[in-house]
Amino acid sequence: MLNTHKSMMQVKFSKETYQTLASQSGLKLDLLDAVEMYQACCRIRYLIAQLTRNTPEDIDGASVFTFESLTND
C-alpha cells in the first residue's frame, strides 16, 4: 500500500501495476521509479477529475483550439 498523494486515498500497488507501468511507459523502472511514476499518474487522474467537475458545460468541436473557435464561442 502507498499514499499516492496527500489528497488521495491509499491504493494497492501490485506487481501487475508495476508491470503495466513499465510496459506502457517503455522505461526501465526500478521499484522506486515505478512508485514515483504511479504517484504522478494518480495525481494527474485526480486533477483531471477535478477539472471535469469544474468545467461541466458542454461545448461543440471541443478538441480544436483556434482563436476562431474562441471568437465563435
Added chain:
Amino acid sequence: MTNFSDDSIHRLSIHELSQLLQNKTVSASELVQSLIERIEKYNPVFHPFITTTFELALSQAKDSDARRFKARSLGPLDGIPVALKDAYDTKGVKTTVGSWLFRDRVPVEDCAVWERLAKAGAILMGKLECTEFCLGGPSKDAYFPMSLNPHDKSRYTGGSSSGAGVALATGMIPAAIGSDTGGSIRIPASFCGVAGIKPTYGLVSLRGLFPLSGSLDHAGPMARTSRDCAILLDEISGHDGRHPTSVNRSIAPTSPALSEHCEGLVIGLVTNFTDIDAVTDASRNACLRAMEVMTGLGAKIKRVELPDLWDYTIANTTIMSAEAYAVHQERFASSLEKISDLTRHRIALGAFLSATDYITAQKARRLLARKTFEIMNEQQVDVLCYPGMLSDPPEIDHVTRYYYLNSPLITAPANLTGAPCASLRVGYSDTNMPMSIQIMGRPFDDGTVLSVAHAYETVTPEFSKIVEI
C-alpha cells in the same frame, strides 16, 4: 566611425544600441567583436551558448555597416546581435534542441523567426542552450551543459529558454528569441531577471521551431527591457501562410505606441492567483508593491477573480504531455537511453493519458479561455496582473521529476488561453534573487501589455540592469 572602447557596451539595450549604430558612435563590427570577447570569457562559466556563429556574425556585421555607410539601414534591428534558442532551425547552423540525438543536426532551411530577423538586418551570434526537447529541466545528465543562473549558480535558471535568460542577464547579448509552452519564456526571464513576452497565440510563426506541444507552443522575444521586447516583436510577428497555426491578423506596431504612464488603464489584480498558499509572502508583496507603482503611474487597480489556477494548470499539463508524447513516441522507443532522465520520465507520462483526457483538457481550455475573457470584459480591465513566479528559483538539487504536479503553474493561464503575457521584473527577494510579475492582456492586445511593462520600467530602471559578474 570611432573606436568604441567603452567597457559598458554590453550593458546597453537594443534601443540604446540602435541609436549608437544609427549615429555611428559605434559600428556593428565593433559591437559584435566586443560581445564575442564577452561570450568567450563567460560562456565557459555560465554555458548559455551551445553553438556560437562568430564568423557569420562578423560577416553580417560588416554587411550591416556597409548598409549604414550608404544610408540604407534596414531599421532598428540592423546591426543588433541576436541569439536564438537552439530549438529554432537555422540553415547551415547546428540546431540540437538540447539533445544528444540531434547533436549533429544541421537544418537546410531557416525558421520563420530568423527569416524575419535576418531581413531586418539582425546579426546571429549563436544558438542558446535549451532544456532537452524544450521540456523543463534542470537535467544534470543532459548532453549539453546546463546554463547556470548568474544570480546564484546553485539555483535553477528556469526553462526551457534557459540559455536566453542567462545570456541576457550576463550581458552576452542584448536580444534573444525563446519559446513558451507552459512558461518557458517567462520562467527563465523571471528567475534570471530579464524581460520577456509570450505573445498572442499564432501572432509569431512557429515554422521551423521544434515542437513540444503544437497547440500550446508560442515563439517570443526576450531582452533586458520591455521596450526591446516590443522592438523584437514588431519584427517577428505577422502572418505566415506556410504554418497552420499562424493567424491571418496583424497588430499595430507595439514599440511606437509604448507609453511612460498608465493613465486611463484599469489593471485587474488576480486575487485568487496572488493569495494562494503556494505563493510566498515575498512574491505576493512584490506584486502588491508593483501595483502601488502602477497606481502612481495613473492606473486604476481592481481586484478580480479568475477560475481556479489548478484548472488552467492541469488542462495545460494534460495537453502538453499528450502532444509531447505524440511528437516523441517513435524516437522514444528507439533511443530511450540517449534521452536524459528527467525528459524521458516526463515524456513517458503522456503514455498514460487517454484520448478522452486530451479532449477533456481541450474542452476545458476553451471554457477557461471564454471565462477568462468574459471576466476581463465584465470587470472592464485592460490587463491582468499576478505574481511572475510562486517563489524564488528552487535549488537545482531540489527539482524532482514531477515537481510540476505538486504546485499550480502560474504561467499556465496565458498558454492555455493564448493571451499575450509579459514577465516584468519588480525587485529582489531577501536572498537577492530577482522577482517578477506577469501582465496578461486580451488576445492581440500585446501592445497594451508591453506598454504597461514599459511604463513600470521607466520608473524602476534599477531592475533592468545586468548581473555584475
